[in-house]
Amino acid sequence: MIRIIFPLLVGFATLLGASAHAQSGVRLADNAPDSYTVVRGDTLWDISGRFLQEPWRWPEVWRLNRDQIRNPHLIYPGQVILLDRSGPWLSVGRRVGGGTQSDRLQPKVYTEQLESAVPSIPLQVIEPFLNRPLVVDQPRLDGSATIIATETSRVLTGSGDTVFAKNVDPDTDVWHIYRPARPLEDPVTRETIAWEAAYLGTARVTERGEPTTLEIVSAVEEIGVGDLMMPSERPSVFSYAPHAPEQAVEGRVISIHRGVSETGRLHVVALSVGERDGLERGHVLSLFRNRGTAEYRGEGGKETYQLPEKRYGVVFVFRVFERVSYALVMESDGPVTIADAVRKP
Numbered sequence: 001m002i003r004i005i006f007p008l009l010v011g012f013a014t015l016l017g018a019s020a021h022a023q024s025g026v027r028l029a030d031n032a033p034d035s036y037t038v039v040r041g042d043t044l045w046d047i048s049g050r051f052l053q054e055p056w057r058w059p060e061v062w063r064l065n066r067d068q069i070r071n072p073h074l075i076y077p078g079q080v081i082l083l084d085r086s087g088p089w090l091s092v093g094r095r096v097g098g099g100t101q102s103d104r105l106q107p108k109v110y111t112e113q114l115e116s117a118v119p120s121i122p123l124q125v126i127e128p129f130l131n132r133p134l135v136v137d138q139p140r141l142d143g144s145a146t147i148i149a150t151e152t153s154r155v156l157t158g159s160g161d162t163v164f165a166k167n168v169d170p171d172t173d174v175w176h177i178y179r180p181a182r183p184l185e186d187p188v189t190r191e192t193i194a195w196e197a198a199y200l201g202t203a204r205v206t207e208r209g210e211p212t213t214l215e216i217v218s219a220v221e222e223i224g225v226g227d228l229m230m231p232s233e234r235p236s237v238f239s240y241a242p243h244a245p246e247q248a249v250e251g252r253v254i255s256i257h258r259g260v261s262e263t264g265r266l267h268v269v270a271l272s273v274g275e276r277d278g279l280e281r282g283h284v285l286s287l288f289r290n291r292g293t294a295e296y297r298g299e300g301g302k303e304t305y306q307l308p309e310k311r312y313g314v315v316f317v318f319r320v321f322e323r324v325s326y327a328l329v330m331e332s333d334g335p336v337t338i339a340d341a342v343r344k345p
Contacts, residue, residue, distance in 0.1 A: 056242035145229035156222035168212035187339035240282030287313035
């Protein structure tokens, strides 16, 4: 898919017109440069961090309309990002490269592969989470597609093997195989709010019927009788820009990928808020650490004080379910731990 870049200048200044104005409170980073040349491997978050103290607020200073903010495949390696300190504004300037005077006077058409566009955040980190089953509402969904037998009668099977399943939707050809692994609990109330699914592999229908015959296309773990199946979702290209929720959000970190007790920047965490709380892909939330209590013994005896929470990081939401969402830790001043709070920044 080809994107056409028109003569010598691709700017966002014309997208909102002369009436556009920067949002209040956007602060420039210390030693922010006047320009920066985009290189392969950059993300929009990293680029904006060179100019802004809060990189997630870059949609406020790029002159973009709402649709482009939500799908910002607009920046490519080799382009120059210019800073206008009067706004502040960020815009795309002239392409890097020489040429004769006559070349510069003539209109030119440049092409870029869409896949080479600079993403919002590091896609290689979240790619495994974008279209695989992650969360189910209960440990076994009533009437769900279920593997009931294998061709060789082996207990476990893998890639290339044949399996048989019941309750398979006749309109769906490709299925994800999963096993509900563990409950996701609210760390404060201990309520089970969802079940995290362990992704096992993918299967394709080879023969319709009851049961349906499927071939296992890929397997990351051994697959057995009783494992469940969900229809495969279309591969998702994550290109959402960061933005704050419109309403207040109060949630907790409820799980850390790979089951560890704490994590840090560019790692995935599960949150106790989701669609029913107004959360959507691209939302940015601040992380807060509970500092606990302190005791002071004075002349009047022992006094106990609840210490204020510390705001120490930012997460970027990239997958949302009804009561649970998954986010990437983008900034962290110290370890991220289960039960840390997340709120609207």
